[in-house]
Amino acid sequence: MKLDEVALKQLVPFINEVYYRTGPQLIELFNRFGSRDIYGRGFPSRKDYTFDKLTQINESKQLELFLNEIVHSRTYLGTDIDIHSVFIEPMNEIIKYCGYGYEKNEQDEFIIIGGGLIPDEAIDIQTSFENIQRDILQHLDQAQFTIWVSVTWFTDSVLFEKLKEKALQGVNVQVIINNDDINTRAGLDFESYFETYRIDGFGVFQDNILHEKFCVIDLKTIINGSYNWTNRAMYNQENINIIHSHTTAETYAKRFIESKKR
Structure with missing residues (x-):
């Protein structure tokens, strides 16, 4: 999956602010998708860190998996967040210009679809x-x-x-x-x-x-x-x-x- 720089920058607040994540929480999130970071002195702003990490996994299967995780219902268990109105609608407006969008699958969860998705990892x-x-x-x-x-x-x-x-x-x-x-x-x-x-x-x-x-x-x-x-x-x-x-x-x-x- 590949997004342009504008889309990556616009996604940052949805990851950081719409559902607030601290620095350690961001590190834990991105470490699940290939990073190996440790929170400590010298940690950049959450905005810069998130944009940098999105850039690193851009043009990979990891970005698709990451964006699916961001809108998965299990991520917000115990909250009253309306995933469709808070995330899906505005994020669709961002990624549609890159040829992607969210749709519900058979398990009633939102997943990314669209041209240019990277298939399962080729070895x-x-x-x-x-x-x-x-x-x-x-x-x-x-x-x-x-x-x-x-x-x-x-x-x-x-x-x-x-x-x-x-x-x-x-x-x-x-x-x-x-x-x-x-x-x-x-x-x-x-x-x-x-x-x-x-x-x-x-x-x-x-x-x-x-x-x-x-x-x-x-x-x-x-x-x-x-x-x-x-x-x-x-x-x-x-x-x-x-x-x-x-x-x-x-x-x-x-x-x-x-x-x-x-």
């Missing part, structure tokens, strides 16, 4: 069999917010230095690896730079190991496959898939959180 997958370290470095370079790495063994100092670089830029870097001699002998001081989890053996005989190999970047990109982040892996016959998908990234992020609790 883009790139598969690599050669130059895998290079491809990983390229995608780590693009990280702006988070890098979560879960691999069996991590001995590659080049990838380690790249993670240090990103951590110094303020990116949230977390690493899960096996707690074994291979990772210990590598001499990479993960704990000094990242939130690090070393997973012990588990199972009946404590000989089962973490054998997953994936990296989640900015909750939108996943790198997974046979490739461990090791020096030896560069000379093996290996593969990775680089998947661009918010939905898939969230699935891997949940797995990462489960693993680090082990």
